[in-house]
Amino acid sequence: MQELTPDAAIELRGIDKSFGSVHAVRGVSLRIAKGLITGLVGENGAGKSTLMNVLYGLYRADAGEILVDGEPVDMASPGDAIGHGIGMVHQHFMLVDDFTVLENLILGAEGGLLLAGGLAAARAELARLAREYGLAVDADARVADLSVGEQQRVEILKVLMRGARILILDEPSAVLTPQETDRLLDILKSLRDRGVTVVLITHKLREVMAATDRVIVMRRGEVVADKPTAETDAEELAELMVGRKVRLDLDKAPPRRGEVMLAARHLSLTDARRVRLLDDVSLEVRAGEIVGVAGVAGNGQTELLQVLAGIRPPGGGSIEVCGRKIDADHPVDPAEMRVLGLAHVPEDRLRQGMVPAFLASETSILGYQDRAPFCRHYLLDGPAVSRHCAQLMERFDVRPRSPGLRSSRFSGGNQQKLILAREMAREPKVLLVGQPTRGVDIGAIEFIRRELVKSRDAGCAVLVVSVELDEILALADRILVMFDGRIVGEVAARDADERKLGLMMAGAKPALGGVEGAA
Amino acid sequence: MSAPRRPLPGWAEIVMLPLVNIAMAFLVVGIIVAIIGVDSVQALKLLVAGALGSSESIGYTLYYATNFIFTGLAVAVAFHAGLFNIGGEGQAYIGGLGCGLAVLALDRWLPAPLMIPLAILASAAFGAAWAAIPAWMQAWRGSHVVITTIMFNFVASALMVYLMVNVLIAPGSMTPQSRGFAASAALPSMQAALQWFGIAVAQSALNLSLVLALLCCAGVWVFLWHTPWGYALRTMGQNPEAAVYAGTSIKRMTMLAMCLSGALAGGVAVNELLGVHHRLVLDFPAGYGFTGIAVALMGRGHPLGIVLAALLFGALQQGGAELSFEIPKITREMVVVIQGLVILFSGALVHLPRPWLQALFARKA
Numbered sequence: 001m002q003e004l005t006p007d008a009a010i011e012l013r014g015i016d017k018s019f020g021s022v023h024a025v026r027g028v029s030l031r032i033a034k035g036l037i038t039g040l041v042g043e044n045g046a047g048k049s050t051l052m053n054v055l056y057g058l059y060r061a062d063a064g065e066i067l068v069d070g071e072p073v074d075m076a077s078p079g080d081a082i083g084h085g086i087g088m089v090h091q092h093f094m095l096v097d098d099f100t101v102l103e104n105l106i107l108g109a110e111g112g113l114l115l116a117g118g119l120a121a122a123r124a125e126l127a128r129l130a131r132e133y134g135l136a137v138d139a140d141a142r143v144a145d146l147s148v149g150e151q152q153r154v155e156i157l158k159v160l161m162r163g164a165r166i167l168i169l170d171e172p173s174a175v176l177t178p179q180e181t182d183r184l185l186d187i188l189k190s191l192r193d194r195g196v197t198v199v200l201i202t203h204k205l206r207e208v209m210a211a212t213d214r215v216i217v218m219r220r221g222e223v224v225a226d227k228p229t230a231e232t233d234a235e236e237l238a239e240l241m242v243g244r245k246v247r248l249d250l251d252k253a254p255p256r257r258g259e260v261m262l263a264a265r266h267l268s269l270t271d272a273r274r275v276r277l278l279d280d281v282s283l284e285v286r287a288g289e290i291v292g293v294a295g296v297a298g299n300g301q302t303e304l305l306q307v308l309a310g311i312r313p314p315g316g317g318s319i320e321v322c323g324r325k326i327d328a329d330h331p332v333d334p335a336e337m338r339v340l341g342l343a344h345v346p347e348d349r350l351r352q353g354m355v356p357a358f359l360a361s362e363t364s365i366l367g368y369q370d371r372a373p374f375c376r377h378y379l380l381d382g383p384a385v386s387r388h389c390a391q392l393m394e395r396f397d398v399r400p401r402s403p404g405l406r407s408s409r410f411s412g413g414n415q416q417k418l419i420l421a422r423e424m425a426r427e428p429k430v431l432l433v434g435q436p437t438r439g440v441d442i443g444a445i446e447f448i449r450r451e452l453v454k455s456r457d458a459g460c461a462v463l464v465v466s467v468e469l470d471e472i473l474a475l476a477d478r479i480l481v482m483f484d485g486r487i488v489g490e491v492a493a494r495d496a497d498e499r500k501l502g503l504m505m506a507g508a509k510p511a512l513g514g515v516e517g518a519a
Numbered sequence: 520m521s522a523p524r525r526p527l528p529g530w531a532e533i534v535m536l537p538l539v540n541i542a543m544a545f546l547v548v549g550i551i552v553a554i555i556g557v558d559s560v561q562a563l564k565l566l567v568a569g570a571l572g573s574s575e576s577i578g579y580t581l582y583y584a585t586n587f588i589f590t591g592l593a594v595a596v597a598f599h600a601g602l603f604n605i606g607g608e609g610q611a612y613i614g615g616l617g618c619g620l621a622v623l624a625l626d627r628w629l630p631a632p633l634m635i636p637l638a639i640l641a642s643a644a645f646g647a648a649w650a651a652i653p654a655w656m657q658a659w660r661g662s663h664v665v666i667t668t669i670m671f672n673f674v675a676s677a678l679m680v681y682l683m684v685n686v687l688i689a690p691g692s693m694t695p696q697s698r699g700f701a702a703s704a705a706l707p708s709m710q711a712a713l714q715w716f717g718i719a720v721a722q723s724a725l726n727l728s729l730v731l732a733l734l735c736c737a738g739v740w741v742f743l744w745h746t747p748w749g750y751a752l753r754t755m756g757q758n759p760e761a762a763v764y765a766g767t768s769i770k771r772m773t774m775l776a777m778c779l780s781g782a783l784a785g786g787v788a789v790n791e792l793l794g795v796h797h798r799l800v801l802d803f804p805a806g807y808g809f810t811g812i813a814v815a816l817m818g819r820g821h822p823l824g825i826v827l828a829a830l831l832f833g834a835l836q837q838g839g840a841e842l843s844f845e846i847p848k849i850t851r852e853m854v855v856v857i858q859g860l861v862i863l864f865s866g867a868l869v870h871l872p873r874p875w876l877q878a879l880f881a882r883k884a
Contacts, residue, residue: 120657311763333766335767347762352763355803357757358757366754370747374747375746377749380745382745
């Protein structure tokens, strides 16, 4: 694009890729500058992952060419990409939990019939990398015992050990706390300072602004901007990504709190191996307020939502939903919860909230399939279901407006909007929302957050669980922080900031400013 | 977006892919037949003529297809719930026990309009009960239905041998079979039924069970795609977590799916005992339960596809019998090999030709 950039580590010329009728990448030409960190941003479906998968040899481009260090190359498989010094760190780790770090590192490069040789070589190589890049990891630790941030470091080491000089990271911070993310960004900077070229695929503009040297914005399969990070700002990038002005900050009126609609009292839960999942959790959500539950993934939020939604019976303690008391002796299933007036947007929409293989119209009645007007005389009324789905799509701007399309064919944001629409359609008294905008594009994030606030203003008691701190900060009127199955603190939204919450999420300062700290 | 290849159009997926699979199976069959020294074109002609050549052979083809429809539907219903019911064989067998007990107890007193529906219900109920035990063990005890339903086939077989030899055998009989059913428990043959309408067809084993089988197809279609229970059942099969989220009890739904599956397998007993043997006999399921797995797979779990697949397997069964009669070199075992190859290509290797077809369509597009 610009001719005066430094040497290109990678140059793409006219890359074009279609999947059926979807034109995912439209004649993209770009240069990834050598020895810099380049951010690749764009909404879901903008084509950034497709483009990187073409570069990594996972997909073949329909047209165009790839140049590495100025030489045209043929990327037929990831093997070719690795051969040209390109390495990719995927969003989901590809590690064997029961293996040690060293054993994981030699996976696929075992070096002969006996492991000893390969292990020794890997140990020496690991020591060199640790020296050169400051990437220290205990070689003999079991991967399962490492923190998520350390596991990610192992993934990066794996790629570097294969001789990668160009590192592509796909949404690397999705699973990290803010502090861990900062550490990751430091590592990326130190890799860059030692000559590694880094491509960071992300939708978090904060990271782009904090760590990248250049930023490339994609929209609808095309590059819409390619400029030094210093010459832009987050607002401009968001606007470029979406193609219009975006306002993620919400102007919320102060909450008008009503009665307690949802309460948990001394809730506890242990799994089959007697590991404590929830430990003396107490909380209250009143009509007309949004309570946010912050925490690093895996600290009991998932289980809390499951218990509150009736998916798992509480082990000890009780919950109260719209005045009905529920405990281990009087459990209630999710269908009864819906009758009580509770609706639930689950954390994992693909596994819980919908059936990808079903039509959108079928997804639009999941959990409500045996109610009028969908079910009459023991039969599903197909036209009524389709009409209902069309109405939901209209109200929540789900695109495309096709009730007859398979649910899996919608983008993440539109799937989430459809699920939210389904759960909000009956005007529930209590709304549980897990990860409201995970994997959702910016335009949809804006919409979903506004709808949640609208629902609050209409008098619904809303509980939002999210691992995205900025989301909790934007939405919640009160914030609870979970760590290790406990609620370790409560903060009013106006007193909260990312650093304070981040420390509590890491378990560093239990009960900081807390009202009901349990530790 | 994630699939690197363009999916096939719906009609090609449903029509062309199975046809290519069958063609490949027959190609391999032709090679094998040629190796044992038989003219494969001649053998194919005999096979087709044996299955479809006359009104009588068509009757037999449809009679076999009836059994395959029942067992194919049985496998499909369980499969839509994410359960692999390998126990159709045993459920059909025990369904036969229910049928036999009902008829032997009541056929002297009840007229046909009461006896036959009752016997059909008894077949279904016993088949369902035999499937309910593995279902219960999976739902509450966590033992996998694939394992337990296979084991229950053996249990059913042993139980039936014991009962037939020691309890239900007709007094004074040398072969382990019950006394003959009274005429009130005989399902009319298709020949007789069509004669009421003035249509003449040759006598064969085909009886009104075919109508029952087709009604079951319609019933399964309505149940799976047009009732809230069918919806919940399919949700569980696709995504058990979503079913739990929706408030469906996995335990109860597992029971429901398996019981329906077992009841459908019981249809084989209706066709065989009420329609053909007119007495309780040993080993009447004769592998229909197992072939039902292939029928359900080939029919993509859809009643219409199952009817088509059942017709194919019925034709193979009937044509194969004729073939081995005409050409002694092609033994019964050889016919089983032919069936096996069709199952292999349309079951295990079903996706093999898809990339070729996709490439073909991509070039055309």
